[in-house]
Amino acid sequence: MPNRTLRRRRPDAARRAAFTALRAVSEGAYANLETAKVLGEARLPVRDAAFVTELVFGTCRLQGTYDRILTAASGRDTFDPPLRDALRLGAHQLLGMRVPSHAALAATVDLAAAEVGERVAGLTNAVLRKVAARDLPGWIDHLSAGLDPLDALALRTHHPRWIVDAHVDLLGEGAEAALAANNVTPVPHLVVRPGLARVDELDGEPTTYSPFGARRAGNPADVPAVREGRAGVQDEGSQLVAWALAQADAPAGPWLDLCAGPGGKAALLTGLARERDELLLAAERLPHRAQLVAQALRAYPEPNVPVVLAADGTRPAWRPATFARVIADVPCTGLGALRRRPESRWRRSPADLADLVPLQRALLGSALDAAAPGGVVAYATCSPHRAETSEVVAAVTASREDVTILDAPALLPGVAHTASGPFVQLWPHRHGTDAMFLAMLRKDAR
Ligand SMILES: C[S@@+](CC[C@H](N)C(=O)[O-])C[C@H]1O[C@@H](n2cnc3c(N)ncnc32)[C@H](O)[C@@H]1O
Incomplete structure (x- = not known):
């Protein structure tokens, strides 16, 4: 005893x-x-x-x-x-x-x-x-007895019901495969800072669609280019969103990342902007996250060193109609990244949408105000939820007369099954990426 x-x-x-x-x-x-x-x-x-x-x-x-x-x-x-x-x-x-x-x-x-x-x-x-x-x-069989089919799906795929409903709304019977994919931890994706490192330095298997990335198991810090800030960790879906913005037809001029923290997209966009001799301004509301952006961009040398600003994107610290390319990668529920954030599905709730959606609309409005005539705006979320994606775009574009919705899937021609109307919707079970949403808008030339 x-x-x-x-x-x-x-x-x-x-x-x-x-x-x-x-x-x-x-x-x-x-x-x-x-x-x-x-x-x-x-x-x-x-x-x-x-x-x-x-x-x-x-x-x-x-x-x-x-x-x-x-x-x-x-x-x-x-x-x-x-x-x-x-x-x-x-x-x-x-x-x-x-x-x-x-x-x-x-x-x-x-x-x-x-x-x-x-x-x-x-x-x-x-x-x-x-x-x-x-x-x-x-246990699942035992507890499913008597449940309605969507409650049983929620139990079987280990998600709260409201997240199941959001997936069924978009995918119908395909929802189960998408929900199941959220239960598999992905191999980390690495990404080069263009101009500073090559994909073969990432010591992994090249990503399927993005020309900038590789999949590599293990500690990213073991890769010298990552340690030196010439590469970083970034899901392939985020790489594709940044790439689509860079591929769009747009005038010359500076680029703006309106919600930049912690800096993944800003780091890729900076390299792509520098290839064209353009400057990127990265804004982030929270000062400690603005510091993370500066850290992500640290390896870029003069000239065209990106500018990082701790600023509220809804109260612009820049003149309107200034930027040729703008990305609003807005704060969201993160339902598209559940496979990488195991606790998140139980922590989030539909009530979060009530706070996020007005902010998302305001940020997209600011992004459009910041775009020069003829300039392009990428609206991105790491969530497929309709309330945060197409409904935000619909509400904002309905309230203005200076915007055209572009064909976003056409900017990623090698990536199959992305189209959700004129928008891109990536999925873990289809593309092996986070479930990123992308709308591309053009500010009409005056
Ligand atoms: C989805 S994250 C952006 C991720 C980033 N683009 C990347 O690829 O690393 C959204 C960011 O927006 C910031 N944010 C929230 N409200 C903001 C505002 N009013 N103005 C600017 N940034 C804001 C959040 O602090 C958060 O860092």
């Missing part, structure tokens, strides 16, 4: 690190940043670090499903948050990883006893034994 008590109070370092990260995520932190932080502190062997990453990311991604299973297994709707996080980690080991049941159970009881208190050891053991009685498909 004394031995058992001693063992319970010594959970292994990997699960302890995962618990620390998950607690922070439950209180608002980002899973990727928090996992990197705990791994930096814990200095675990590579294999254990991979275990921690999968444990945290997988638990976050399936959180809603695990909570329903824990409720069904325990008959309780709520647990104290630290115990709930320990149980979620146990559920993921039992149902989502190849950890033998006895090991997952014993290790989670140890963890809960050490981190929450010896008093929860019995409850943890009892609940997880019931969880272990079925595998994940068995």
